[in-house]
Amino acid sequence: MVVTQAVRRTPTGFAGRRALGFAVAFGVLAGCVALSLAIGSKGLSIAEVLAAIGGSADEAGTIVRELRLPRTLLGILVGAALGVAGAVMQAFTRNPLADPGLLGVNAGAAFAVTAGAAAFGLTSLGATVWFAFGGAIIATVGVYLIGSAGRGGPEPLRITLGGVAIGAFLAGITSGITLLLPEVFDRMRGWNAGSIVVAPPELLAWVTPFVLAGLVLAAWAAGPLNAVALGDELAVALGSRIVRTRIVSIVAVTLLCGAATAAAGPIGFVGLMVPHAVRWFTGPDQRWIFAGSAVAAPVLLLASDVAGRVVLPSGELPVGIVTAFVGAPVLIALVRRRRVSGL
Template identity: 50%
Template sequence: MAALRRHRPAVLLGLALLVLLAALASVMIGARTVPPAGVWSALLAPSGTEEDIVVRSLRLPRTAFGLLAGTALGVAGALAQGHTRNPLADPGLLGVTQGAAFAMVLGIFTLGVTGMGTYIWFGFAGALVASVLVFVLGGAGRGGATPLTLALAGAAVTAGLHGLVAGLVLLDRQAMDTYRFWQAGALAGRDAGLLAGLLPFVLLGLLLALLNAPGLNALALGEDVARSLGHRIWLTRAVGIAAITLLTGAAVAACGALAFLGLIVPHLARALSGPDHRWLLPFSALLGAALLLAADVTGRLVARPGELEVGIMLALIGGPFFIALVRRRKPVRL
């Protein structure tokens, strides 16, 4: 690992190639395998064949959603662990996922929203409101927002919203059906038109994350040291929470609650890049995209001609990883 860290640009390039291979596999593999020549023809010179329709209408949007959600959740997970100083943290710890779920269910229950293109924006708005609430509650004390108060506020908001969601879905059959499908987490069946609407939020979140990296490095040395270096703690926290909200809100609103991805990816990235967030965040982005696409392709292979949803595959991968992480004799310190 030390040797890999000394050659981080080369490793980063290797991860980019891995993402490219995972995207190619995502376009080629499914209930019907499309050879590379068929994929090339569908992308550059479509002629309306069945393979062209499969590649352009079904698999390309699915792959694009995987790239977007994997990148966003990987970076959001690294930010969440950095700001809470908790190696077991993921974006859901800050209430973002349950905020999205509550707003979507509330929109369906009260307004009768049915189209994905409509209720997905309810989910994104709910994620924003929940994260702001967590930040306000976590910073209400004399010491302001700290890793401990943010984690406690996030846990409290998540628990409260989970109870409200459970109550609403029991009262409305349509809300239950939509929530159950969304909760499983999937890349298939998403409207390709949503990508253009969500992409600006993800790009803004990635930009804020990169701007947040130097402040996170300083916070890792302690808040007193960070202040002595000229960093404004409240501003660093606010930028980080905004980035987590934008990235996680866009990903979970579009693809559902993809559990464990934000937990696993930062640990894998940290092993390759080291603790410097200026490197950790790009590594997490590429690993998140590669892992999500690989899990989605694996779900298509293990249950052919059907498939397992990518959220189920991530749970099968993430559960053992989480147990191994908890049982380590020397836990990771952040």
């Protein structure tokens, strides 16, 4: 039995702080959902949105039910997947800068999808999902092996450098393929920027089971990852099975990143920023961090998506570009913090 009393001993009053944090996060998420349903090329009032959800047959009902509601649901799914994937990666690598984008996982999925489109002309969502899974797991395992090479086991610095190198390498090949093959470029350019604009019902039907499976595995691994955070030797002494925990963590990250990337393209920085933010009110317990990330990450993604709809005089800015604008300064701030390594 894994002992995790160290993370259960929270300061006096911390439970109230956690409850307040989750209440605020759920409230902000509800507000973002309302804005996502109301704001667009045609603005709608809250009354019109409620009537549309209730089944009104006017133009507003068509806009909300067929366009904005699926888009909002996809944003919630993709946001939760990326947020929890980032938290899992930070926990099992003990690297506070771990992120599906920064460690090359998104780049691996994007490369596999682009290569599949170029070599086999894949267009179906089912094929895209499986190629994204393959690229995600290869990139995840490759980065972890690079970071674990040599004495001392996995080190955060080696993992980060390996992820950046693999991500840049795969991104370069992906760009080369799309430039050499114009038909692939036309097919992939919107997807490569990271977007949740297109959300047909079959997309939600494909993505949801994989995201839910990844969340379940992440929840299972949260307890053992509390012990892993104390170091491999102490984790083994406490009864934690390190290899099994890391395998489950890798599978969870693969399912979450593969499904999110297949559905919305490579969206960076969500998994980096959100776990650090939720630690302010959850504390160091990975179980609460994962739960907080599943709530707070959709807030960031939906808010970025809404901002992308209104920031340009005409047209929309893909959500992946908006999160990059927000995430780059956050990454710089995290790197400059002296206590950034304290997970």
